[in-house]
Amino acid sequence: MNIACPTCKKPSAPRAENKAFPFCCERCRLIDLGAWLSESYRVPVGPDETERDGVTEDEAAGLVRGSGDLPN
Ligand SMILES: [Zn+2]
Known part of the structure; x- marks a missing residue:
């Protein structure tokens, strides 16, 4: 029975002949690990973080607007 990478x-x-099991190779294992890490890095950014820095929601919104707007 085969397992899909x-x-x-x-x-x-x-598994007996594959160090990277259940992945097909070490490269696929690292790619999946990297994807998982970048997913988890996005999670901690939330309302609590801005409050702790003393930035109000309006200030935070202004920062996002200022840096995100591109001239049309
Ligand atoms: Zn693979």
Whole structure:
């Protein structure tokens, strides 16, 4: 029975002959790890963070507007 590599969906070799199991290779394992890390880095940014820095919601919104607006 073959397991599909979570990264590239190709069949992975069995655990006995595959260090990177359930991935098909070490490269796919690292790609998946990197994707997972970048996902988790986005989570901690929330309302609590801005409050702790003494920035009100209006100030924070102004900062986002100022840096995000591009001239049309
Ligand atoms: Zn793969």
